[in-house]
Amino acid sequence: MRVTFEVNGEPVTADDVWPGESLLYVLRERLGLPGSKNACEQGECGSCTVYLDGVTACACLVAAGQCAGRSVRTVEGLAEAGPDGERRLAAVQEAFVEAGAVQCGFCTPGLLVQADDLLERTARAGRGVPGDPEIREALAGNLCRCTGYEKILDAVRLAAAREAGTTEGGAA
Amino acid sequence: MPRTATPAAFTSTTRDGVGASPRRPDGTLKVTGEFAYSSDMWAADMLWGMTLRSPHPHARILGIDVTEAVRLPGVYAVLTHEDVPGEKRYGLEYQDQPVLAFGKVRYKGEPVAIVAADHPETARRALDRIRVDYEVLAPVSDPRRAAFDPDCPLVHEAGSLPVHEHYRQSGNRVRYQPIRTGAFADGTPVAELRARAAAVVTGEYEVGMQDQAFLGPESGMAVPAEDGGVDLYIATQWLHVDQRQIAPCLGLPQDKVRLTLAGVGGAFGAREDLSMQIHACLLALRTGRPVKVVYNREESFYGHVHRHPATMRFEHGAAADGTLLYATLEIILDGGAYASATPAVVGVASSLGLGPYEIPHTRVDAYGVYTTNPPCGAMRGFGAVQACFGYESQMDRLAAELGLHPVELRVRNAMAQGSRLITGQVIDAPLPMADMLRRARALPLPPARADLPDPADLRTLPGGVANTSHGEGVVRGVGYGVGLKNLCYSEGFDDYSTARVRLEVVGGEPVALVHTAAAEVGQGLITVKGQIARTELGVERVVVHPADTRVGSSGSSSASRQSYMTGGAVKTACEAVRARVFDLVRERGLVPADRPDADLSLVGGKVVSAADGVVAGLAEALGPDAVEETREFHHRPTEALDPTTGQGASHTQFGMCVHRAVVDVDVELGLVKVVALDAVQDVGRVLHPQQLLGQIQGGATQGLGLALMEEVQVRDGEIRNPSFTDYLIPTILDTPPMRIEVLEHPDPHAPYGLRGAGEPPTLSSTPAVVAAVRDATGRALARVPVRPEDILGL
Numbered sequence: 027m028r029v030t031f032e033v034n035g036e037p038v039t040a041d042d043v044w045p046g047e048s049l050l051y052v053l054r055e056r057l058g059l060p061g062s063k064n065a066c067e068q069g070e071c072g073s074c075t076v077y078l079d080g081v082t083a084c085a086c087l088v089a090a091g092q093c094a095g096r097s098v099r100t101v102e103g104l105a106e107a108g109p110d111g112e113r114r115l116a117a118v119q120e121a122f123v124e125a126g127a128v129q130c131g132f133c134t135p136g137l138l139v140q141a142d143d144l145l146e147r148t149a150r151a152g153r154g155v156p157g158d159p160e161i162r163e164a165l166a167g168n169l170c171r172c173t174g175y176e177k178i179l180d181a182v183r184l185a186a187a188r189e190a191g192t193t194e195g196g197a198a
Numbered sequence: 199m200p201r202t203a204t205p206a207a208f209t210s211t212t213r214d215g216v217g218a219s220p221r222r223p224d225g226t227l228k229v230t231g232e233f234a235y236s237s238d239m240w241a242a243d244m245l246w247g248m249t250l251r252s253p254h255p256h257a258r259i260l261g262i263d264v265t266e267a268v269r270l271p272g273v274y275a276v277l278t279h280e281d282v283p284g285e286k287r288y289g290l291e292y293q294d295q296p297v298l299a300f301g302k303v304r305y306k307g308e309p310v311a312i313v314a315a316d317h318p319e320t321a322r323r324a325l326d327r328i329r330v331d332y333e334v335l336a337p338v339s340d341p342r343r344a345a346f347d348p349d350c351p352l353v354h355e356a357g358s359l360p361v362h363e364h365y366r367q368s369g370n371r372v373r374y375q376p377i378r379t380g381a382f383a384d385g386t387p388v389a390e391l392r393a394r395a396a397a398v399v400t401g402e403y404e405v406g407m408q409d410q411a412f413l414g415p416e417s418g419m420a421v422p423a424e425d426g427g428v429d430l431y432i433a434t435q436w437l438h439v440d441q442r443q444i445a446p447c448l449g450l451p452q453d454k455v456r457l458t459l460a461g462v463g464g465a466f467g468a469r470e471d472l473s474m475q476i477h478a479c480l481l482a483l484r485t486g487r488p489v490k491v492v493y494n495r496e497e498s499f500y501g502h503v504h505r506h507p508a509t510m511r512f513e514h515g516a517a518a519d520g521t522l523l524y525a526t527l528e529i530i531l532d533g534g535a536y537a538s539a540t541p542a543v544v545g546v547a548s549s550l551g552l553g554p555y556e557i558p559h560t561r562v563d564a565y566g567v568y569t570t571n572p573p574c575g576a577m578r579g580f581g582a583v584q585a586c587f588g589y590e591s592q593m594d595r596l597a598a599e600l601g602l603h604p605v606e607l608r609v610r611n612a613m614a615q616g617s618r619l620i621t622g623q624v625i626d627a628p629l630p631m632a633d634m635l636r637r638a639r640a641l642p643l644p645p646a647r648a649d650l651p652d653p654a655d656l657r658t659l660p661g662g663v664a665n666t667s668h669g670e671g672v673v674r675g676v677g678y679g680v681g682l683k684n685l686c687y688s689e690g691f692d693d694y695s696t697a698r699v700r701l702e703v704v705g706g707e708p709v710a711l712v713h714t715a716a717a718e719v720g721q722g723l724i725t726v727k728g729q730i731a732r733t734e735l736g737v738e739r740v741v742v743h744p745a746d747t748r749v750g751s752s753g754s755s756s757a758s759r760q761s762y763m764t765g766g767a768v769k770t771a772c773e774a775v776r777a778r779v780f781d782l783v784r785e786r787g788l789v790p791a792d793r794p795d796a797d798l799s800l801v802g803g804k805v806v807s808a809a810d811g812v813v814a815g816l817a818e819a820l821g822p823d824a825v826e827e828t829r830e831f832h833h834r835p836t837e838a839l840d841p842t843t844g845q846g847a848s849h850t851q852f853g854m855c856v857h858r859a860v861v862d863v864d865v866e867l868g869l870v871k872v873v874a875l876d877a878v879q880d881v882g883r884v885l886h887p888q889q890l891l892g893q894i895q896g897g898a899t900q901g902l903g904l905a906l907m908e909e910v911q912v913r914d915g916e917i918r919n920p921s922f923t924d925y926l927i928p929t930i931l932d933t934p935p936m937r938i939e940v941l942e943h944p945d946p947h948a949p950y951g952l953r954g955a956g957e958p959p960t961l962s963s964t965p966a967v968v969a970a971v972r973d974a975t976g977r978a979l980a981r982v983p984v985r986p987e988d989i990l991g992l
């Protein structure tokens with residue numbers, strides 16, 4: 027079948043899609059967007075987290091056909107072009123590298139999307155830097171095997187502090 | 199980060215050198231999603247490879263019929279053992295594992311046939327059409343029976359395996375290693391030692407099978423080459439040992455099997471053995487097209503070795519003041535169907551089986567056995583993890599028996615520099631164990647529950663927002679654990695790494711190119727290689743070449759060894775490059791021809807003379823020439839263990855971590871929340887403070903997982919929980935804040951004085967967490983992972 031939808035602001039079409047294929051498979055194997063990761067493919071690890079119509083979801087649990095006419099944003103769409111046309115890392119991406127939250131990096135794309143969502147929600151509510159319990163709840167669906175999560179917390183606090191225009195998140 | 203010593207040796211003026219925390223060079227690609235992992239490989243005409251696996255743990259193969267699978271449109275190849283052109287078996291230490299099963303299958307999930315098809319679903323349907331006739335045999339499931347029962351059926355037919363006499367193979371035993379010291383070497387009966395002890399503690403302990411649970415599944419792509427060879431893009435821990443095993447099975451010379459490291463989504467030991475490497479190459483060579491193989495999570499549980507489950511029997515005797523008099527240990531490690539790293543795991547589990555304690559009389563018997571359970575091999579901690587849970591549990595029981603604080607008992611028996619291991623090996627580098635224990639005890643404790651800003655906040659309670667408790671029935675406990683781990687390869691293995699370093703001027707600026715075959719698996723070696731080149735060559739710009747087999751072996755990214763070994767190789771190659779630059783400076787007349795190297799240094803992109811100051815910029819000194827040097831770095835030799843007495847200086851270096859865990863336990867429901875998991879670790883010298891903490895915290899978290907939740911549950915050879923739904927690893931909610939105190943007592947034998955850091959915290963955190971749960975509950979808890987029913991005594 028043919029599936030047409032929007033990915034990272036661009037219209038895309040995938041042809042010859044077998045109805046059993048997931049959104050994750052179509053992104054990775056048909057659309058050249060392997061950033062979303064295939065760690066468990068059963069919705070337990072969060073490595074394939076994407077925005078689907080603005081709501082985070084595990085791309086492995088969404089049938090590609092269900093995405094027809096909808097909007098998807100992946101880790102590849104987090105960095106946006108600045109006024110000079112150069113692509114700039116989102117605050118949360120910058121903070122992950124800076125704080126040492128990236129080791130093997132396989133969990134990173136999913137964590138970035140989920141953390142980006144937390145920061146968006148926090149900013150919309152005008153609440154500054156989220157507390158650790160709130161960060162932990164927000165990221166509870168994303169497994170990381172390398173870091174023990176400490177540096178991931180550092181990174182989210184750092185990004186939140188920068189977004190809020192303060193330094194209260196502290197550095198790594 | 200608290201430190202006791204400033205790394206004064208590294209006040210280099212070169213930015214981002216050794217001791218700094220520069221960003222990972224692969225970090226930006228990893229946060230944008232562009233970093234190419236092995237499962238991201240893609241080619242326009244590629245096929246998908248898939249594996250048919252045995253549904254039985256033990257069965258004779260009577261026949262394989264692939265006719266219906268071959269007929270399916272979109273299927274390009276269906277291969278069985280008959281299609282393996284070279285050696286039919288491979289293995290890390292023993293070549294005992296079939297590329298594709300023939301004769302018998304020895305574990306559930308063993309590869310039997312492989313297919314290549316145009317879509318993963320086509321491949322899956324082709325697998326369904328392969329008919330295999332099995333005659334089911336009784337599984338050999340009990341490792342104790344495999345070790346001791348002469349009537350136990352053999353997993354491998356007598357005479358079918360290569361013989362390694364020094365490992366004392368017999369029956370289903372892959373290796374038996376005894377150790378005898380003191381009175382046990384003289385044959386004194388244990389009853390005499392017992393009679394002298396004020397306290398005797400015996401205990402049986404069990405460690406369940408742990409999975410490495412890396413997030414990036416086994417995967418890679420094989421591309422057939424015009425010369426009849428194959429190029430493999432692969433996630434592995436050691437490119438050259440893969441190459442050495444793959445080529446003979448393909449019937450190709452090694453130089454026709456070229457490997458390039460693809461992005462690695464974690465390893466932790468699970469990528470030491472081959473998984474899909476040979477299969478992908480066979481399919482690519484047969485079809486003439488690139489073949490990609492990607493395991494899914496369930497297949498991954500069958501696709502790699504696990505941590506050996508262990509059963510242990512300890513006896514310790516001590517004087518009234520806590521001084522240890524004697525100890526015995528019997529440890530049985532279930533190696534499963536194929537040897538993998540079992541012999542080496544037995545070597546570690548025996549030599550470090552009684553831990554970092556001074557004990558005059560010891561007896562250890564360590565057995566690694568074949569069963570028809572899933573194969574077990576390397577995982578972070580490698581045989582030392584299992585023993586550590588046992589001996590630390592014993593230390594706590596002895597302390598309780600004698601009325602001593604657990605830290606005090608350990609301090610009284612602590613090893614130090616100059617101590618002898620039970621193998622007779624003298625520890626000839628700093629080991630400040632007593633100091634580390636006291637420091638761990640003195641670390642600030644987390645606030646009591648009652649002092650929390652909101653003690654009723656569900657997120658601070660065991661069970662969390664599942665709302666299982668509002669604080670009633672919640673009891674706090676504190677526990678300690680110490681682990682001693684050998685670092686680098688042991689037992690006489692000639693362990694080395696190779697580095698090629700090239701220094702040249704690019705765009706008017708000196709640039710160092712560092713090329714090794716060492717696997718970056720997430721640990722950050724890629725950063726450290728650059729730091730070393732900057733420090734040694736005084737340059738800012740370093741390019742790290744992708745790892746491949748076009749340079750010599752770097753050995754495995756295992757045994758906490760790469761900073762030491764590949765770090766040592768890069769340092770040595772840089773020193774050789776530096777000496778060549780000094781020759782150039784003399785040849786060009788920039789300093790007098792008799793000026794010795796000792797007068798010269800490379801700092802901040804310049805050649806500096808102690809006598810004359812700045813002599814030249816590196817660009818001027820090099821001119822159009824590139825200076826390139828390749829060097830091998832070997833650590834000092836180690837010895838085999840005597841097969842009868844277990845004596846021998848078998849290890850290269852030792853690492854130690856001390857953990858203190860604080861837990862809250864809901865004693866009514868058996869739920870545990872780890873409140874703090876703080877540690878003191880000596881790393882010799884810190885190369886990259888931020889990455890170091892990531893290693894210690896990540897390693898500690900895997901130990902927490904083993905303590906409380908992680909077990910591959912095997913019944914009659916079958917894995918009952920091959921998914922992340924049923925095999926649980928710690929989430930961010932399960933993991934507490936981890937305060938780390940890093941000590942720097944340099945190892946005089948190691949590059950920069952460093953000490954490998956990745957494994958020791960994985961040893962110590964497990965017994966610390968369990969001790970804390972015991973402290974809260976009063977339960978004996980002799981098995982990990984601790985289950986809710988163990989806490990409740992059900």
